[in-house]
């Protein structure tokens with residue numbers, strides 16, 4: 001099984017440098033793993049939206065991304081697809097711990113992202129978990145150390161970083177800051193600084209925001225390395 005994955009991944013990687021987003025019409029025009037394409041078609045997603053078309057190729061190539069696009073433009077798949085591909089390339093298993101972390105402003109948005117992840121990730125073997133607080137603190141603590149893809153809110157994540165003794169983000173491959181403007185509007189700027197300080201520097205980071213405020217730019221400067229700017233405007 002691993003050998004077949006190695007072969008598929010080797011072929012996919014040779015195609016990354018040739019991605020031409022202006023020629024992409026369907027998700028199958030991107031060099032994506034069969035398992036991800038299966039999840040997308042099972043979820044009835046066939047054509048990428050503008051922000052997806054512009055950012056997925058750059059993310060596959062390993063760039064950090066600062067993405068701007070209004071609400072409803074499809075930012076969720078713009079980061080979930082690169083996450084699945086990144087961990088697949090690394091042959092991530094539950095034993096490898098937390099490989100991807102998605103920070104959402106609210107429990108509701110985290111929940112929605114988690115639902116989409118479960119749908120499009122259904123063919124993959126990764127474990128995914130929501131870390132948004134609530135009653136089951138102990139379960140959540142256990143989950144933090146064994147989950148491959150964690151979807152969380154900033155306050156809750158920071159609590160785990162400070163209180164869950166065996167929590168570690170050392171193996172983190174890819175970080176997503178979703179709806180960064182709302183995260184900051186809700187007063188999480190300091191929490192975000194503390195979180196980012198606790199994450200390994202050798203990671204890929206994707207930051208998405210509907211608006212580009214001064215505080216979003218500050219957070220981008222703190223969290224991104226040589227980012228590619230992807231901005232999708234409404235057609236007039």
Ligand code: ADP
Pocket residue numbers: 045046047048049052069070071072073074075076077
């Ligand atoms: P945003 O995060 O930018 O506000 P979402 O990722 O929540 O946007 O997507 C908005 C809506 O568009 C959702 O209902 C989602 O299912 C739908 N959607 C996203 N991408 C696609 C696509 N490629 N094809 C069809 N519908 C899509």
Ligand code: MG
Pocket residue numbers: 075076178179
């Ligand atoms: Mg969104």
